[in-house]
Amino acid sequence: MKELPVEDLAQVIRAEPTKSTNAVVAGISIDSRTIRAGDCFFAVKGANFDGHDYIGQAFARGAACAVVGRDVGPGPNILKVADTVKALGTLARWYRSELGFKVVAITGSAGKTTTREMAYHVLSRQFSCAQAPKSFNNAIGVPLTLLSADEDHEIVIVEVGSNAPGEISQLAEIASPDIAVVTNIYPAHLAGFGNIEAIIKEKASIAEGLKGAGKLLINGDFEELVRHCSTIKKDFITFGEGAGCDIRAEGLVSEGISGQLTIEGKDISVPLAGRANLLNALAAWAICEQFSIGVEEFAEAIRTFEAVDMRLQITKSGPITIINDCYNANPASMANALDCLSQVGFGHRKVFICGTMAELGARSGKLHRQLGKLVAESGVEVLLAAGDFADAVAEAAKTSACNDNFEAFVFKNTNELCNNLSRFVQRDDIVLVKGSRSAKLEQAVVKLDVNKFDA
Known part of the structure; x- marks a missing residue:
């Protein structure tokens, strides 16, 4: 972050007057445990913690100032505002306008993180780039990503997510992107949106924050998305497989742990499993084409890309192979993961450790039953399902199974599943682990790695 005097920061976020020194802010943090000397600590109140309780620790670690939303007692460099999260967004919006870097903002129902990482991997070969260290895609994460950039950065790539209508447009106003991207549209977070039409409207609202000459890139294979974007007062560029797309890929082939596609006549190898990664x-x-990257350069760079943690990440643990895709889940990403399992698992027994797909609202039961049917059709031989809709998945899978040897087991929660893994996983199995973030199925991955299943 470019250094900023505390007095200037206070003016930007319109903090109440306070005793001040000549301190200078060199970074922003919301975690008192990772504060570095010179950081400004924003006291954020979460569901399980309140940053105001850790003001003392933040200053003890060298914080230059603290932004608070309630009285915490007297002291120098305590900046009080009505809402610390809104103040963080205000600071990020101002900071973004002050520095000259370009911003790429990526949204969509799936693939945001991998697309961001891929774009960063390629662009950083020619430009000084910054990106979020994780999936920082909300009202806290987007500002933190922007504020992590410094004067030398030329491009900042952010993710923009949403659980309810109106969130993306607010984040887009903060990021003010030069390039906004909608990767795809699928049923996700239906509890907050209700229907696919609302999801389309929300994702497309990223265009509302575009800078004057900014570009909107959308997946042209989603007709309803294209139709909606045709009604807004923004030109857009389409990418996809369809003949009408402005930027088109052909010949997509996913085979085991890698795949290939053809762009502008160039065959491009992608060292990742699953068609979705193509x-x-x-x-x-x-995205890269907007920065005048050539297709040859792109192909050369992307072939060295490595899988993102917990996104179709394939690892070996002793004699078993794990497909770790447990960061999150919706119906579309479940289908892609099962397709990957069927390819990677050829010739091996296929085990699916399945968690709940969260936030699907009134359609949760139906969508989990559809998942069970897909599990059976994908050739899974052992289903280990945990969570609220585990019964629905298991029963639908049993009903649809053509394999007489198919087995399904249901567990109340992830802990119970983990405690029983050694009963069901065998040597040489291919094990897919996938569920929504709330299922915390990374615990199962750890258990698989600890056990090794050498017996």
């Missing part, structure tokens, strides 16, 4: 590569190419 489409993520296409979205990344659409």
Whole structure:
């Protein structure tokens, strides 16, 4: 972050007057445990913690100032505001306008993180780039990503997510992107949106924050998205497989742990499993092309890309192979993961450790039953399902199974599943682990790695 006097920061966020020194802010943090000397600590109140309780620790670690939303007692460099999260967004919006870097903002129902990482991997070869260290895609994460950039950065790539209507447009106003991207549209977070039409409207609202000459890139294979974007007062560029797309890929082939697609006559190898990752590569190419990256350069760079943690990440643990895709889940990403399992698992027994798909609202039961049917059709031989809709998945899978040897087991929660893994996983199995973030199925991955299953 470019250094900023505390007095100037207070003016930007319109903090109440306070005793001040000549301190200078060199970074921003919301975690008192990771404060560095010179950081400004924003006291954020969460569901399980309140940053105001850790003001003392923040200053003890060298914080230059603290932004608070309630009285915490007298002291120098305590900046009081009505809402610390809104103040963080205000600071990020101002900071973004002060520095000259370009901003790429990526949204969509799936593939945001991998697309971001791919674009960063390619663009950072020619430009000084910054990106979020994790999936920082909300009202806290987007500002933190922008504020992590410094004067030398030329491009900042952010993710923009949403659980309810109106969130993306607010984040887009903060980020003010030069390039906004919608990767795809699928049923996700239906509890907050209700229907696919609302999801389309929300994702497309990223265009509301575009700078004057900014570019909107959308997946042209989603007709309803294209139709909606045709009604807003923004030109857009489409990418996809369809003949009408402005940026087009052909010949997508996913085989085991890698795949290939053809762009502008160039065959491009992507060292990742799953067809969805080929489409993520296409979205990344659409971004990179806006910065005059050539297709040859893109192909050369993308072939060295490595899988993102917990996104179709394939690892070995002793004699078993794990497909770790447990960061999150919706119906579309479940289908892609099962397709990957069927390819990678050829010739091996296929085990699916399945968690709940969260936030699907009134359609949760139906969508989990559809998942169970897909599990059976994908050739899974052992289903280990945990969580609220585990019964629905298991029963639908049993009903649809053509394999007489198919087995399904249901567990109340992830802990119970983990405690029983050694009963069901065998040597040489291919194990897919996938569920929504709330399922915390990374615990199962750890258990698989600890056990090794050498017996």
